[in-house]
Amino acid sequence: MDGLRRERLWRAVTERAGGEWPEAGWVKVVCSAAGELTGVDGAAVSLRTEENRQELVASTDVWASGLEELQFTVGDGPAVEAYATRGPVLVGDLTVEEQRWPGFADGAAAVGVRAVFAFPLQVGAILVGTLCLYRRAPEPLIGDALSDALILAEIATTAMVSDLGHTDGRPKAPWAHVDAEGYYxxxxxxxxxxxxxxxxxxxxxxxxxxxxxxxxxxxxxxxxxxxxxxxxxxxxxxxx
Incomplete structure (x- = not known):
């Protein structure tokens, strides 16, 4: 069943790229697909390191990128926790758990976020970043939507590696170049x-x-x- 689900999601991602190597990179395509396929209102992928360095790689819109920046500003939040614990962080109603990340919760509520779901991106034992999904309504991520999100996090990890450069001569994605302008x-x-x-x-x-x-x-x-x-x-x- 997981194999069929993974194949369906891969197909959905590649269809969004129109069958071509995406100029903006595969992470951007996966991020957009994750926002649509899981029924949330926004999504973002951030590159992270254990030295607390962070770089926004892709987001569905300014709203989602602003929420990633909010986590970077306060130094805490669901994506920060997902990276630190190496496991998904699923909060269906942020108001119930506002004391978990008080700085983030207040800022997120101010821009209409009521639910957030963060997933670590991992290559073997190496953590490379996070996928974070944001929702305006207080609603949990369960069933097929959660299963899709977990697999899309795996696909986002593969996309990040692909964007960094392919052995078949494919160019790096714009965000992956050393001299690329970073969000931070x-x-x-x-x-x-x-x-x-x-x-x-x-x-x-x-x-x-x-x-x-x-x-x-x-x-x-x-x-x-x-x-x-x-x-x-x-x-x-x-x-x-």
């Missing part, structure tokens, strides 16, 4: 600037950026751009 590039630059300016570690500098973004309720990417453009300064080692 400004954050990385601002973190380095802050660390150098205050004489603190990169980890502490990132915490300062996150604290400022959270306390002022603005995206961390916006805070980073202000720091990079020298429109925002952290003048002391205790300035949030």
């Amino acid at each position: 590039d400004d954050v990385n630059i601002a973190t380095g600037m802050l660390a150098a300016g205050l004489g603190i570690s990169l980890g502490e500098a990132l915490l300062r950026l996150r604290a400022h973004a959270f306390s002022h309720q603005i995206p961390i990417t916006e805070v980073a751009r202000l720091v990079k453009d020298r429109q925002l300064r952290f003048d002391t080692s205790t300035d949030p």
Whole structure:
């Protein structure tokens, strides 16, 4: 049964690519398919490392990418937990479990999220990222939808590996190039600037950026751009 389900989902993904190698990469196609096939309102795939580095690879829309950024800003949330625990995190009603990730729950509620489902992306024993599904209605992901989501997470992992470069000569996806512009590039630059300016570690500098973004309720990417453009300064080692 799983074999037939996997074949059906692979076919659904490849049909969305029109039978061609997708210029934006396979992860983008899988992400869009996951949003449609599981009956949720948004989906996003993020590349993650154990050093708490994160990069948004694909999303269905600005709403979903904003929710990934929210998790990056507060440093917590369902995708963060799914990566840390190596298992799915399924929350059918976020208001019931709002104390699980208070920072994320408040921000998510403000933009209409009521349910969220996160899945780790894993190649053998190596974790490479997460697939996160977002829903505006408080409704669990069960039955066929859950089975599809689990397999789509596997397909997303395969897509990520394919996007990084194929042995048959296929080019890398745009997001996979070393010199590609990353979603959080400004954050990385601002973190380095802050660390150098205050004489603190990169980890502490990132915490300062996150604290400022959270306390002022603005995206961390916006805070980073202000720091990079020298429109925002952290003048002391205790300035949030």
